[in-house]
Amino acid sequence: MNLSLRTLSLVTAALLALGMAGLAIGDSDEDDDDDHDERRGGWIKPGKDVQPVSNATYAEECGACHMAYQPGLLPSSAWQQVMSVDALAAHYGDDASLSDGVRLALADYLNANGADQARRSRSRAFSVGGAGTGPLPRITATRYFRNEHDEIPASMVVNNAEVGSFSNCNACHQGAVEGVYNEHQVKIPGFPKWED
Amino acid sequence: MSKALQIVIVTAGLTVAAPLPAAAANGAAAWVKEYPRSDGSPARSCATCHTADLTKTGKHAKTRKPIEPLAPSVNPQRLTDKKKVAKWLLRNCRWTLGRECTAAEKTAFISYIKSQ
Numbered sequence: 447m448n449l450s451l452r453t454l455s456l457v458t459a460a461l462l463a464l465g466m467a468g469l470a471i472g473d474s475d476e477d478d479d480d481d482h483d484e485r486r487g488g489w490i491k492p493g494k495d496v497q498p499v500s501n502a503t504y505a506e507e508c509g510a511c512h513m514a515y516q517p518g519l520l521p522s523s524a525w526q527q528v529m530s531v532d533a534l535a536a537h538y539g540d541d542a543s544l545s546d547g548v549r550l551a552l553a554d555y556l557n558a559n560g561a562d563q564a565r566r567s568r569s570r571a572f573s574v575g576g577a578g579t580g581p582l583p584r585i586t587a588t589r590y591f592r593n594e595h596d597e598i599p600a601s602m603v604v605n606n607a608e609v610g611s612f613s614n615c616n617a618c619h620q621g622a623v624e625g626v627y628n629e630h631q632v633k634i635p636g637f638p639k640w641e642d
Numbered sequence: 643m644s645k646a647l648q649i650v651i652v653t654a655g656l657t658v659a660a661p662l663p664a665a666a667a668n669g670a671a672a673w674v675k676e677y678p679r680s681d682g683s684p685a686r687s688c689a690t691c692h693t694a695d696l697t698k699t700g701k702h703a704k705t706r707k708p709i710e711p712l713a714p715s716v717n718p719q720r721l722t723d724k725k726k727v728a729k730w731l732l733r734n735c736r737w738t739l740g741r742e743c744t745a746a747e748k749t750a751f752i753s754y755i756k757s758q
Contacts, residue, residue, distance in 0.1 A: 512705040539704050542731040545725075610706055 475562065494625040495568040501555045507548060513616050515585060516571035516625055522560030526585035529553040533582055568627070586612045608635035654730045669754025672747060677739055688751075696758040713758035721756060 453527070496518040499505050508514040517525065527533060529549060534542045561572035571590040578587025585591055595612060603609045609617040616622040620631045674694055676685040684690075691709055692700040697716045700709035711717045721727060731751065735743035743751070 451728045510705055513704055535736070543729075543733055543736075557748070614705065 494578040495627045498625040516558045517559035518564040519585045521573035522557045522564040524577045525556035665753035666757040682758035
């Protein structure tokens, strides 16, 4: 094989590999068993399922009381509900009032980065089917969230002193703060051998 | 500026810098005062989340997230940001007492925290 032909075949092989990797990523979100990240191999980074928080004010203000949930976990319309003056004053049982300047800046950030705006398909899934029927939308009430957690018994979360609530993402999802929610990085406190 | 006025301003400055023990004592008492809930949920006080010992790490009543100690003696960052102090006093008075705190109540809480 001469040099140029050899180069050409190498390039072809590389392109084919890229194509397959692309396919693997493309269909990964329909993959209920989350095995796709193993196929991604070393040179494609394991996927972030949701765009990590990139706004320092958001990280500080919301992260003061709870994990600063990524904007891509609720559609923009839901975030707008959460960020109204009245809704913040009665924020899931707490008072989370903000000055108007901060409130509007954070509302803009959420609006621009909601699940319905996301490119990552796992994030987009959070925009489908509403976010509950309560007075405020909830990530835990979205159809996608419920489907993904429907096999988890109360003993592991609600009745687990170290978890307490499905809202406590990072109690079990080790990569939650970075936007990584795949099941290989789930470690439920007190249930070391949990398997899906 | 007249000398009398200068003295008043200096005195006012001192009052802020070195809180009266009385205000701190009021704050200490108010800190653990419990406010019952009409919905049957546990009564609330400042100590619910911050504990009765301000040098200790507290815990958010709902989310369980740790709350760094409020006592400046162990957490010098505390009370250094006016906006932050105002924000939390507004929110936490509403949550705990069910209303906003009066200026005197806020002074008492700040004096108490400062003394810890």
